[in-house]
């Protein structure tokens with residue numbers, strides 16, 4: 536699964552959010568992303584709240600680990616290395 540490893544480094548750029556929505560829908564849409572980032576790029580808050588949708592009861596698409604792509608897009612495109620892949624036993 537994808538783990539939020541380093542939320543303090545997040546700038547709120549939303550690249551991961553839009554990359555994820557592109558994976559799911561081929562469109563850029565915050566509401567069609569598995570990732571929700573609650574931090575504005577203009578905010579002075581240090582830590583972002585980042586939620587990855589993993590359950591059916593959300594309006595958002597569930598993270599499928601970018602199964603049709605070579606590598607998870609959120610990891611590929613986050614400039615701050617906020618995410619990492621977590622194995623089950625970690």
Ligand code: SF4
Nearest residue numbers: 555598600601607609
């Ligand atoms: S791995 Fe893919 S589907 Fe899952 S949160 Fe990252 S970009 Fe979205």
Ligand code: SF4
Nearest residue numbers: 545546548549551613
């Ligand atoms: S791409 Fe990285 S820095 Fe940008 S909002 Fe997503 S987690 Fe934060």
